[in-house]
Amino acid sequence: MTEQSPKSIQVPLFLPEHPPSQAEIDAVLLTVDALPGKLERKDIIFILKGSRRSRTLFNQWYRLESYSALRHMTDDAIMRTVDYCFHDGWLRLVYDQNGKLLAVFDQKGWERIKAIWAERVRSWLHSWVDTGTPEAAWPKLKPIHTQIKNMVLVSIAGKDAKKLQPALEVWAANETDEATLKTLHGLLGT
DSSP states (O other): OOOSOSSOOOOOOOOOSSOOOHHHHHHHHHHHHHSTTOOOHHHHHHHHHTOOOHHHHHTTGGGSTTTTTTTTSOHHHHHHHHHHHHHTTSEEEEEOTTSOEEEEEOHHHHHHHHHHHHHHHHHHHHHHHHTTOGGGHHHHHTTSOHHHHHHHHHHHTTTTTTTTHHHHHHHHHHOOOHHHHHHHHHHHTO
């Protein structure tokens, strides 16, 4: 996807009376993260509501983690939550090559989604070690963004690295990014 212009795209936004909770914002961000640069504003609302419209079913959006995450809210409240994410700098709208307005992360949203994923990856590492399945590490870590991987490694340096060594060794044996590999070797003392 390419942006047509660095300037802000002006669209009418409908804001909630009160800011949404962090959990509601995170649901919106996880939806955009699942299909980065591929969702229109209305698509995000359909997914979060748990819509059974043909578009939702055809695209198999019901398989997304965030599908129906805000089903307890009205369509209007979900729309206002999504619009709040645009207004408050979590997301922004860009035109794709076909002229559709699509949602992408703004810096604030990207930082938050990285933190969410970094916490998940730390949890996975602990789980793999605790259950004696460190070999499960690489298939799940492979598609994770390099910035997130590096956030995880920085966060475990000095406190969890020793405990997580079996999973880190599997990770190091498969990692291809040189900077990440260097950090892994530093943690492992190899």
